[in-house]
Amino acid sequence: MRQRALELGVPLDRIHGTGPDGAITVADVEAAARGAAAEAPSAPAMRAPAGPPAAEPAKPAPRRGFDPAEMRKAIAAAMSRSKREIPHYYLASTVAMRRALAFLEATNRERPPPERLLPAVLLLKATALALREVPQLNGFWIDGGFRPGPGIHLGWAVALRGGGLVAPAIHDVDKLALPELMAALRDLVGRARSGGLKSSELADATLTITSLGERGAESVLPVIYPPQVAMVGFGAIVTRPWVDEAGGLVARPVVGLSLAADHRASDGHLGSRLLAAIDDHLQRPETL
Amino acid sequence: MTRDELERVVAGVLAGIAPEADLATVKGSEDLRDALDLDSMDFLNLVIGLHEKLGIDIPEADYPKLFSKDGLLTYLAAKTGG
Numbered sequence: 001m002r003q004r005a006l007e008l009g010v011p012l013d014r015i016h017g018t019g020p021d022g023a024i025t026v027a028d029v030e031a032a033a034r035g036a037a038a039e040a041p042s043a044p045a046m047r048a049p050a051g052p053p054a055a056e057p058a059k060p061a062p063r064r065g066f067d068p069a070e071m072r073k074a075i076a077a078a079m080s081r082s083k084r085e086i087p088h089y090y091l092a093s094t095v096a097m098r099r100a101l102a103f104l105e106a107t108n109r110e111r112p113p114p115e116r117l118l119p120a121v122l123l124l125k126a127t128a129l130a131l132r133e134v135p136q137l138n139g140f141w142i143d144g145g146f147r148p149g150p151g152i153h154l155g156w157a158v159a160l161r162g163g164g165l166v167a168p169a170i171h172d173v174d175k176l177a178l179p180e181l182m183a184a185l186r187d188l189v190g191r192a193r194s195g196g197l198k199s200s201e202l203a204d205a206t207l208t209i210t211s212l213g214e215r216g217a218e219s220v221l222p223v224i225y226p227p228q229v230a231m232v233g234f235g236a237i238v239t240r241p242w243v244d245e246a247g248g249l250v251a252r253p254v255v256g257l258s259l260a261a262d263h264r265a266s267d268g269h270l271g272s273r274l275l276a277a278i279d280d281h282l283q284r285p286e287t288l
Numbered sequence: 289m290t291r292d293e294l295e296r297v298v299a300g301v302l303a304g305i306a307p308e309a310d311l312a313t314v315k316g317s318e319d320l321r322d323a324l325d326l327d328s329m330d331f332l333n334l335v336i337g338l339h340e341k342l343g344i345d346i347p348e349a350d351y352p353k354l355f356s357k358d359g360l361l362t363y364l365a366a367k368t369g370g
Contacts (some may be wrong), residue, residue, distance in 0.1 A: 108348045113336040116348065118328050161306060161325065189329050213327045 071164035082226050086141075087263040090221050091271045095279045097237050097253040103285035107178075120156075120211055121181045123234050123255075125288040127209055128152045128173035130277035136266055137259075137274050138206045140227040146265045149206025155225065156185065157210040158192040166192050167225060169205035178288060212236055219256030229265040232278070233258040294364045301337030305330050316358035323357075342368055 082088075100122050108116040131138040131152050139149040152174045155167035168191075170176075170184045191197050208225045211234040220233035235256035242252035257278060261271045281288060289297075299311040302324065309324040321331060335346050335354070344367040346354070354360045 105348065113332065113339040113346060116332060118332060120328070159327075161308060186329065186333075190333075215321060215327070 068163050071160075075164065078225060079223050082223050086224050086226060088224060088260045089263050089268055089271065090258065090260050091268060091275055092219060092221075092256065092258040093275050093279065094240075094254050095257045095282055096242065097255050097282065100282050100285045101237070101253055115179065117178055117182050118185070119237060121178050121185060122282065122285060122288055123211055124154055124156070124170070124173055124185070124209065125176070125178060125181060126278050126281035127207075127232050128154060129281050129288070130274055131207060132174055133277045134270060134274040136270055137230040137261060139229060140206070141229050141262055141265050142227050146229060151206065153204055153206045155205025155208030155228075156188060157208060158189050160193060166197065166202060167205060167208045167210075168192055168197050168201040171204075207232065209234070219258055221258060222260040224260050224262060230259060230261040230271070230274075232274075233260070289365070289368050291361055291365060294361050294368070297341055298334075298338070298360065298364070301334055301341060304337065305333045311357070314357045317356055319355050320357055320360065321355060338364065344368060 097119075100119065104117055104119060104122065111117075135148055136146070138152055140147045151172045153169040153171045154173045155169045157165050157167045159165050168188050170181070170188060173181065176184065188197075188201070205225070205228065207228055207230055208222075209232045210220055210222050212220055214236055216236045218238060219235040222231035222233045224231045233256075235258075237253050237255045239251050240254050242250055242254060244250050244252075257275055259271050259275055295311065302309050302311055306324055306326065309326075311324075314320060314323040320326060326334065331351070335351070338344070339346055342364065344364070346367075350363065353363050
């Protein structure tokens with residue numbers, strides 16, 4: 001209990017105990033932490049999750065400006081919990097992006113700037129469709145068991161200017177057409193950076209994606225956001241030597257795709273299936 | 289439009305994307321994306337903002353011409369007939 005209070009940064013003298021003789025229980029600590037978060041208007045977006053989204057009380061309304069030190073603390077709490085509790089395993093592969101980029105180029109050529117798509121929407125949609133085929137990685141690890149997500153709600157990690165990050169969710173990504181998904185992503189990133197996210201958006205992702213963007217590193221080994229059971233990472237799209245279908249060596253755009261998954265909930269065999277399915281969807285961009 | 293006027297338009301659009309970004313501190317040959325920490329979404333928003341403010345088309349194939357500050361201002365000057 002003291003350990004949990006320390007993790008959540010809740011002073012013990014402010015907690016009402018409900019145990020025998022007013023003893024403070026872990027549940028009291030967590031309830032107090034939730035209460036404190038609900039009171040603070042600058043409550044950091046990436047807080048330590050306490051359980052399944054549906055079981056959580058209403059969270060504070062849109063945040064205005066934020067305290068970088070508070071956000072650092074919240075990230076520290078969530079990531080420490082992840083590394084303490086989740087036995088991560090990691091998989092990685094390299095995905096050819098020539099077809100996906102050619103599809104984007106052709107699509108964007110006919111569209112004015114406000115209607116253009118970014119590679120990110122293809123990565124999101126391909127991941128969502130792959131999760132339909134491997135639903136065991138879409139959901140939560142709660143009370144010693146896996147609970148499937150109520151839909152494919154993908155958290156998208158957004159780096160904030162001035163430090164920190166948030167990972168708000170886009171709902172039902174598998175059902176959105178690419179232009180809808182692009183509009184949702186633009187809206188979400190804009191609001192994440194201006195402090196206008198709804199608290200529910202920060203709580204209900206069923207799997208989170210981190211994409212390092214065009215100037216990022218080539219690959220990432222993600223830290224799972226509990227209680228989710230997996231996280232998918234994409235590095236920057238880079239041009240690298242590639243062996244084509246005829247066995248010839250060519251320069252091609254590729255992306256480093258990676259997965260961190262909770263070994264309590266799945267094994268590498270299943271994780272490999274997810275990565276293969278994402279790759280497969282990215283090779284058929286016209287079906288996304 | 290003069291180069292100064294165009295620079296003011298660009299700075300105005302950037303203010304809505306990255307409030308702390310100061311275009312005046314960027315050297316002419318520097319990559320704006322590196323200098324101002326713009327990701328691909330920010331860059332797309334810059335293109336959208338310039339498209340709307342100046343009423344010009346900016347094909348995706350031209351993006352590489354816009355990465356440096358000098359390149360961007362030269363491109364805009366040509367597109368706006370200045």
